Amino acid sequence: MNSKLSVEREVRDTATRTRLTNELTYQTGFGNEFSTEAISGALPIGQNNPQKPAFGLYAEQLSGTSFTTARATNLRTWMYRIRPSVLQGTYRLIRKDSNALAPLDVAPLPEAQRWNPQPLPDTPVDFVDGLNTLAISGDPATLSGAAVHLYAATIDMDRKAFVNTDGEMLIIPQQGTLCLITELGMLTAKPREIAVIPRGLKFAVHLPDGPSRGYVCENHGSAFRLPDLGLIGASGLANRRDFLTPVARFEDSDAAHELIAKTGGQLWSTTLDHSPFDVVAWHGNVAPYKYDLDRFQSIGSISFDHPDPSIYTVLTSPSDTPGTANADFCALTTRWAVAEHTFRPPYFHRNVMSEFMGLICGAHDAKAGGFVPGGASIHNAFTPHGPDAETYRRARDTTLEPHKITESIAFMFETRLPLRLTAWAVQTPQRQHDYQQCWSALAKQFDGDRHATE
Template sequence: MSFSYMPGFGNDFETETLPGSLPQGRNSPQRPAYGLYAEQLSGSPFTAPRGTNGRSWLYRIRPSVKHTGRFHQFDLPQWKTAPCLDDHELALGQLRWNPVQIPDEPTDFVSGMRTMTTAGDALGQSGMAAHIYVANRDMADDHFFNADGELLIVPQQGGVRFVTEMGVIEVEPGEICVLPRGLVFKVELMAGPARGYVCENYGAKFTMPDRGPIGANCLANPRDFKTPVAWFEEKETPCRLIVKWCGKFHTTELGHSPLDVVAWHGNYAPYKYDLATFSPVGAILFDHPDPSIFTVLTAPSGEEGTANVDFVIFPPRWLVAENTFRPPWYHRNIMSEFMGLIKGQYDAKEEGFVPGGVSLHNLMLAHGPDAPGFEKASKTELKPQKLDNTMAFMFETRFPQMLTRFAAESEARQDNYIDCWAGLKKRFNGTPEGDWS
């Protein structure tokens, strides 16, 4: 069971596991029911405008000060944080990777995080990092929270269960999950080894984009975002909490589970979304819309219309426009595009870009359809066509995405990616018709 959730727009929910555990009325009680402690989790400044103010009241068995002890430094060498500069010696270029392999040694969600790019500055709360996660075991007694940013998780292989202090969310490939900054959770695998993508957003919280002239419908709809009901774990056995804070990791030992919230109410909560419920909008006569028309979530920056991060998808859809080149045009862009493929085939890259893979086109670096894709799209009969069994996405940011050493030196990196455009030939011959032979 879950509630509909509107990211970034101040909904208020209430949920309890035990009857009467959530206070009602105009005043919080001096002594909450069941001997619980009241605690507020704030995800925004106290005086933020109502529409962006995020906070939830948690009624828990122990306050969070009892879920931390003496911290010790903890090493996760493959999880990097911006700014991460000069981490490698690879020259600038358009880049693409095969899927990162799931390791044989025991690896959970946190230890299996592999940072591909970083952008901006986590300490300045701007920018993002793009990661691949690979995991083959549960976080049984380990727990984690990220003080640097919220996490947008995009599973590609294997379902994952996020057991959070505010409830349980199960996410399969084709769905996404957003875990707010500071939320404590652990991750369990639903069906064997798992792999996916993560956007670590250092900036403003993700929200739904304004639809502008599109109007009240289409794109992502609020009713399709779901947040969990309350759930708690009363476990009096040794546990561990790992914290990411300003790019470093710290751990503390506990004698009990920190997932002990019996009831909560508020609007600062984890949520999931089924990408199949996205209603795409496109051209129906001619021309090709910009990829912004496929934005599911956006994290705004201080500059209007320029996102800190956009989460954009390319779902199944009908292609119907006439006299139009249907794949994305060749372009150079002020935004930096980290792209992944969840399933199927991407229409502008029919070879080499496979599910679980990654491409990176940094700001102002030219990119577009490969030579076979261009040839096919230029000569195909333009009739209504269903683009099916596909789901690609982008983490797109206003900042340059700096490559990590892991990404630069990975065996999965395709040294020959640039060759996908080698077959594009000169068609100019001085005549209006050009050379399309």
């Protein structure tokens, strides 16, 4: 079953022969074994690497896991392309130990941290140049943890591509639509949607409706997958059929392109004498995908008490410790709050997991102010946090009636590893140095004498 989304795209390079219609066509399902070809007959039948692939194409495999990973979790895609990826120049280092990529050489900060939205640049900046790293956990060299980036871009990546060998990238637009041109096809992601680019896959970002900003979780561990449902049963949370993957499309271009690679936390650049988006056909289960957060089926309490945020998990990257994620992506979307005799906003808590939170739109139900769309917060392991003083007072004294939370989407990245701030995160003017003060008005309420007389 295919889903189609109308999109306009200008092809600036007249020397480029592009197999692309005015409609974006998607394949549905999460983690499926997809087969797609832009020219009929380009996919070989019965074997992956024939002696002479059709139309003079080259066969190339992208492995998302080790060769001997169990079949149920093995990831790989075969591409049939005009030129193999080995046709590239020598790389040169372009960003080393910069504020955007290097964490401070200090332990994670023990208090809560929060940032205002990053302003859009007033100069031309593309997606890669507009990436700034806020925090890092673990290390891509050990295939553990994740990094949190903010992006703010104003122009397309023109004859420029990016490949991240450190981890897959979960991209969350907060303002402006992204058109993601990848080796395996093209997809768009607008606010309230997410897109995931697999580790090692080349892509470029265009801005079809102008400047854009948002969030990125760079996952260094096992690839994101759907969480197990357990006692929930067969259906609920994010459903496989709501994930969309692009079909094959290609560019046959001899125009020079810059390819930027992120490896070991550093950026490198090389030159190609052709477009890297020249895959005519492919099959496999390593592929980019998108998901509409409004399709998430929220499940919560219908009696009393506030459920743990794990019930809102959209995607998870499991660790080698059962029950403890390398990284989770949780989304708090439209939902009903009906619990009785309950303090409904998130309770005061100290977690073993480290937590990054962002806001796509609306207002978060635990914050009366200071946390706005495009903003961010970090609460490391066992750092106390919860509703601010005004939210606490209002939630404690309100009359409990069924209440629908609408026009608000917040999300969390959670990781079992501590998040270390970068120098950029500490130094940016958007950092809220007074964040801790939002709890200062939580006055003592205890009255022991009253208890003794009751």
